[in-house]
Amino acid sequence: MADREDKSTRTTVRTITDLARLAGVSPGTVSRALAGKSLVNTKTREKIEALARQHGFRPNQMASGLRRQKTGVIGVVIPLGHDTRQQISDSFFMTLLGYLADELTLQGYDLMLRRVVPDEDADWLDRFIGSGMIDGVIVIGQSDQFDRIEEVAEGYRAMVVWGNHQEGQRHCVVGTDNRLGGRLAAERLIAGGARRLAFVGDTGPMEFAARFAGAQDAAARLGTPPVLALPTHLSPDRASEEIARHLAAHGTAIDGIFAATDTLAALCLTELRALGLSVPGDVRLAGFDDLPIARQTMPALTTVRQDIAAGARGLVDLLLRRLAGETTESLVLPPELVVRETA
Amino acid sequence: MADREDKSTRTTVRTITDLARLAGVSPGTVSRALAGKSLVNTKTREKIEALARQHGFRPNQMASGLRRQKTGVIGVVIPLGHDTRQQISDSFFMTLLGYLADELTLQGYDLMLRRVVPDEDADWLDRFIGSGMIDGVIVIGQSDQFDRIEEVAEGYRAMVVWGNHQEGQRHCVVGTDNRLGGRLAAERLIAGGARRLAFVGDTGPMEFAARFAGAQDAAARLGTPPVLALPTHLSPDRASEEIARHLAAHGTAIDGIFAATDTLAALCLTELRALGLSVPGDVRLAGFDDLPIARQTMPALTTVRQDIAAGARGLVDLLLRRLAGETTESLVLPPELVVRETA
């Protein structure tokens, strides 16, 4: 209450100059004091801090940023694939985003989020970087923009990407070993007795392509027929329908499904059930990600776990080191097969 | 390729002044041309635009923002409740965030995301607003910060909040009619034959409290005993365990469960199954939100749908109108009962 009354009577102090006048010092001194800089008389500093607190003063970050040529903001950009459009992107990305927010906050950075549709805006990445609003950028997902990202990486260091690692690539990437993950999933399906495997999901994005390739590796190594690719979109509505169609066409010829994500796996489960096929009796099923939903389907999903929290930590850590001028390697995280009930 | 060669030979043009020199005009003219301002000779404009494109020039937004006293950035802040800590917040919020990102992008704004723990930082909201980095703020969820938000709303107009509407409140809020939603859920449970209802979830946050109150309304009106409150945390791990404990204690005395969110409902389903109780045979179950998971559980969840996309649109629309100086009312969205298989 006393606090409230103070508020109403006090003069507005919006700038460091206002505060300086009040404290009877120069703006420069206020700046130094508030920045916790070395040489400021303790008395002066305390007085300034008290005044600042009392008046709820906060330095304008735009001005400070402009002057210091750094903003304290990290950009996070999610490129949406051609088929995704306005659609909410996959919950894996949103989960990663949550962890990123936590991690960046911890490190004292703010997070500027941008979703872009590269097909509509070829300039998406340069535009963001060139805006002057961010000190560095984290790209969530390579989508189909691998080449664009490579090009940018040539001339811009403050970038780290979540995605798949490719031999000899230039940009610094953090991600799970998708190919190995795909192999683990397929091996599990085959070990359970499946011989005619299918991969459900779009094989366009690199990460998914790698998962598919891993499954092919397993099939080849273990002597089962090649894995059938059953393409779908990512949005649940369209995917459901597409899965239903695929199953209608190939249902009985398939006895093992590796879905590109848990979300797709859950959809498969629903559609299989609708066809009266039992899981894992008639068809074995494995997902990817180990999102919360994997535990909640019935039966619970066997899946390949990505350590999202570790991924977020890696992204931020590498980016900050690059900002500090270090050269960094990419970080490939190990996938982990989580065996539940569907395979 | 030709493009690439251009790049390597061209001079760096970082500022509007660089570009002006190249174009043989003054910085002021460049600024006007690029801003699409009225009076600029078409020839001059085209020349400048061509040069800008060719050199990949983008005006520095910090500088522009500082000068114009507006940033083109909207802050989105998620206050984390006392029990949530570093935990990823609920997937409902993340989904809303996704839609907000789409909507803000559509309106030409960038989005600055901040997650805060009010208990550790009493100043969370003022700090964000005072940073000078944002033109306005959207608060996602009132958490237990209703009073703080009210206080801020008194002196700051550029704020809109997702949450529950309270008679006579000052701050502009967008949200579902939670009380009505709670009533719809409970009525459905009771109509299906349930008489001993329980509410699973924390009744602390206002939105949940309203859902609970709505359920009580229904119980009172229809003459069933008061609804039992079974408190849980929001994080799946802790909640699972707590639900198990609650069910162990009250399991047989309950024949209808209204869960505060779909996530919790899905957890209830798992725990009920573990106890050998059938849904909806032994226990009827309803959730809230209608997240994708609601369709994917087995049996599929009966739930109360919140129109998240409409919510996001409302938040952005109201905020922009407030930025334009309008006075705005709060927006209360109607909940919709979605009947599936659990009740």
Add this chain to the structure above:
DNA sequence: GTGAAAGCGCTAACAC
């Protein structure tokens, strides 16, 4: 230890 002064890159009067 503190003040004065010169910008960071851009925009908006105000001239012409």
Add this chain to the structure above:
DNA sequence: GTGTTAGCGCTTTCAC
């Protein structure tokens, strides 16, 4: 139509 000028609010030499 375009140039000139004066800042937006802050930080950082350089003096003293």
